[in-house]
Amino acid sequence: MALIAFDTLGCVQRLTEAGMDEKIATAQAQVMAETFIHNAEQLVTRDYLDERLRFEFSDFELRLERRWQPRFAQLEQSQRLHSVLLAIIAASTIIPFLQTIVVQMGS
Numbered sequence: 001m002a003l004i005a006f007d008t009l010g011c012v013q014r015l016t017e018a019g020m021d022e023k024i025a026t027a028q029a030q031v032m033a034e035t036f037i038h039n040a041e042q043l044v045t046r047d048y049l050d051e052r053l054r055f056e057f058s059d060f061e062l063r064l065e066r067r068w069q070p071r072f073a074q075l076e077q078s079q080r081l082h083s084v085l086l087a088i089i090a091a092s093t094i095i096p097f098l099q100t101i102v103v104q105m106g107s
Helices: 008-017 022-040 046-106
Strands: none
Touching: 008 022
16 A cells, blocks of 8 residues: 555645635545545555566566477577588588698698
């Protein structure tokens, strides 16, 4: 619940200084304080929003993870395959080059 400070004494003083009868000013200040307290229970606080957004975000994150996990697994498998193919290409390029150098050094 949000806390709202409402200075009833200050309100009464201001209203009486403006020319209002003290009884009426006191009653009006009490009614205003009650109204603020009643409405304060309906206020959305930053803490409430932070907690709600944290919950919504984690729920959204879980749904995304469930949806994309199979695709991520496919991408990882594909990446491993590409790494093996690149290693084979590199070896097939470097080995003949090294053989050429060894032959030239031997001559």
